[in-house]
Amino acid sequence: xxxxxxxxxxxxxxxEPGRTRFRLWAPDSATVGLEIDGRAPQLMQAEAGxxxxxxxxxxxxxxxxxxxxxxxxxxxxxxxxQAEDVHGPSVVVDPAAYTWRSDTWRGRPWREAIFYELHPxxxxxxxxxxxxxxxxxxLGVTAVELMPIADFFGAHNWGYDGVLPFAPDSxxxxxxxxxxxxDRAHELDxxxxxxxxxxHFGPEGNYLHAYASSFFxxxxxxxxxxxxxxxxxxxxxxxxxxxxxxxxxxxxDGLRLDAVHAIPERDWLVELADTVHQTITDRRVxxxxxxxxxxxxLLEGAFTAQWNDDAHHAAHVLVTGETGGYYSDYxxxxxxALARCLEQGFVFQGEASAYRDGAKRGSPSAHLSPLNFxxxxxxxxxxxxxxxxxxxxxxxxxxALKVGLALLLLAPQIPLLxxxxxxxxxxxxxxxxxxxxxxxxxxKTGRRKEFGKFPEFSTEEAQRRIPDPNKLDTFRKSxxxxxxxxxxxxxxxxxxxxxxxxxxxxxxxxLEGVRPASAQALNPxxxxxxxxxxxxSALVLAANxxxxxxxxxxxxxxxxxxxxxxxxxxxxxxxxxxxxxxETS
Numbered sequence: 167x168x169x170x171x172x173x174x175x176x177x178x179x180x181x182e183p184g185r186t187r188f189r190l191w192a193p194d195s196a197t198v199g200l201e202i203d204g205r206a207p208q209l210m211q212a213e214a215g216x217x218x219x220x221x222x223x224x225x226x227x228x229x230x231x232x233x234x235x236x237x238x239x240x241x242x243x244x245x246x247x248q249a250e251d252v253h254g255p256s257v258v259v260d261p262a263a264y265t266w267r268s269d270t271w272r273g274r275p276w277r278e279a280i281f282y283e284l285h286p287x288x289x290x291x292x293x294x295x296x297x298x299x300x301x302x303x304x305l306g307v308t309a310v311e312l313m314p315i316a317d318f319f320g321a322h323n324w325g326y327d328g329v330l331p332f333a334p335d336s337x338x339x340x341x342x343x344x345x346x347x348x349d350r351a352h353e354l355d356x357x358x359x360x361x362x363x364x365x366h367f368g369p370e371g372n373y374l375h376a377y378a379s380s381f382f383x384x385x386x387x388x389x390x391x392x393x394x395x396x397x398x399x400x401x402x403x404x405x406x407x408x409x410x411x412x413x414x415x416x417x418x419d420g421l422r423l424d425a426v427h428a429i430p431e432r433d434w435l436v437e438l439a440d441t442v443h444q445t446i447t448d449r450r451v452x453x454x455x456x457x458x459x460x461x462x463x464l465l466e467g468a469f470t471a472q473w474n475d476d477a478h479h480a481a482h483v484l485v486t487g488e489t490g491g492y493y494s495d496y497x498x499x500x501x502x503a504l505a506r507c508l509e510q511g512f513v514f515q516g517e518a519s520a521y522r523d524g525a526k527r528g529s530p531s532a533h534l535s536p537l538n539f540x541x542x543x544x545x546x547x548x549x550x551x552x553x554x555x556x557x558x559x560x561x562x563x564x565x566a567l568k569v570g571l572a573l574l575l576l577a578p579q580i581p582l583l584x585x586x587x588x589x590x591x592x593x594x595x596x597x598x599x600x601x602x603x604x605x606x607x608x609x610k611t612g613r614r615k616e617f618g619k620f621p622e623f624s625t626e627e628a629q630r631r632i633p634d635p636n637k638l639d640t641f642r643k644s645x646x647x648x649x650x651x652x653x654x655x656x657x658x659x660x661x662x663x664x665x666x667x668x669x670x671x672x673x674x675x676x677l678e679g680v681r682p683a684s685a686q687a688l689n690p691x692x693x694x695x696x697x698x699x700x701x702x703s704a705l706v707l708a709a710n711x712x713x714x715x716x717x718x719x720x721x722x723x724x725x726x727x728x729x730x731x732x733x734x735x736x737x738x739x740x741x742x743x744x745x746x747x748x749e750t751s
Contacts (some may be wrong), residue, residue: 172411200231202222203229230256266345268353393428454469456475458527458538483496532566535680561640566661568743594643613632682734718737
């Protein structure tokens with residue numbers, strides 16, 4: 167039975183029971199006062215470099231704020247918990263209050279990862295996720311990824327509007343509830359991953375501009391406002407400590423870093439990864455990127471893998487036939503684009519993107535392992551950023567979607583499922599928030615204007631049909647009914663569970679040292695790919711998303727799985743799939 171804590175350079179730190187050290191970086195404030203509920207304010211000691219410090223007698227559960235100017239008291243930017251949402255007082259937390267049961271846990275090899283991404287609020291908070299863990303283990307997933315949990319304004323939010331990155335949002339539960347979730351997952355042999363947002367703060371509740379303006383750059387703006395200044399050593403350390411905090415104090419098995427292309431200081435990303443790997447040496451920890459820049463160099467040792475948007479976009483065109491927006495870059499020959507992903511990683515490896523007005527994107531990735539890429543057909547972005555939150559099961563031909571799922575779950579790339587995908591959920595997953603007043607109106611109007619660029623939403627009347635993110639019903643509609651036992655849901659569940667079982671029993675044990683051999687488009691809607699597995703056997707997958715049959719090149723070996731009519735070693739019927747293992751290679 168063990169406890170875990172990570173000591174932060176910022177915030178409130180229990181130095182002994184009943185005594186706490188407070189430390190705030192406020193370079194714009196000549197004086198800072200500590201205000202504790204029920205006590206007279208106390209002046210903090212100013213230190214070099216804009217720091218303010220005070221150590222006093224108080225313990226866990228103490229509520230406090232920092233008075234950074236005569237008319238402004240703010241929460242702790244490194245708050246471990248909040249008492250009354252993002253504008254309220256912060257709470258002193260004792261990290262050692264939770265006793266871990268699974269302290270012998272050392273993680274799992276990356277090749278075993280089968281991800282399941284979920285929104286904690288849609289599952290009823292941290293305790294609600296705990297209740298689903300046995301179901302997820304039975305499904306066969308090995309890694310549960312939480313969408314961001316950093317404290318945000320309101321009772322519900324997508325998660326990417328957090329403003330207090332060290333505080334699990336109280337709408338989901340307490341810090342100990344989150345630790346109990348990770349602990350239970352480890353007892354069930356499941357990895358736990360946390361999605362973290364280091365490229366921006368949300369629009370409500372971020373007070374850093376008022377007392378630490380140098381946290382941000384004046385010369386660079388992102389879609390979310392002023393860019394965070396990762397050239398500043400205090401800022402760099404703030405976020406590196408955040409990563410270590412989730413990995414050490416909460417025992418997460420890895421992090422997914424959101425939209426790092428919005429962080430221009432690439433060297434900071436490398437520093438973060440190096441620091442994590444040098445600090446945590448007693449168990450496996452995995453770092454995953456979302457990076458629209460397709461920077462292959464970051465996957466050569468610093469980071470474990472990247473979400474492969476290229477593979478998603480090509481697969482989405484094949485499954486749905488949609489070619490608008492960024493899908494236009496993959497529309498001409500989507501099977502060829504997806505084949506390139508299966509063989510070489512990225513589609514864009516320095517080529518010009520027509521969708522991006524000819525801008526070049528990406529770097530060569532053919533030398534990387536297939537395990538450096540996370541493959542998905544759906545995720546929070548690709549569903550929630552649609553006007554009506556459409557899931558594939560609601561808009562795609564079921565057989566074409568099953569071909570996509572078979573390819574997703576049997577290809578060597580690391581697969582990711584989005585919550586509800588395993589039961590063929592057709593209810594939407596919408597963008598939702600809980601803002602009030604002018605901000606709520608701005609968010610609603612801005613989202614509708616964004617979709618106004620599309621012909622189907624060119625009129626105000628059409629735009630009004632787009633759900634208001636701030637309505638409670640928008641959030642409620644985004645939940646999945648996992649209790650459904652109808653033929654549709656059970657059929658999808660059996661299909662997905664069977665594929666995962668096949669992956670875990672036959673493919674995963676052979677993935678160490680896997681390398682691509684070839685991949686080719688058979689026509690714009692069909693492809694075949696081949697990999698040499700670690701035991702020198704060959705895995706061959708052929709997928710036909712189109713309606714017309716196609717012939718295959720000769721494929722020797724043992725039949726592993728097929729879906730669709732006339733799927734055999736010499737041909738694929740319309741919307742069919744074939745998997746073969748050749749152990750003589």
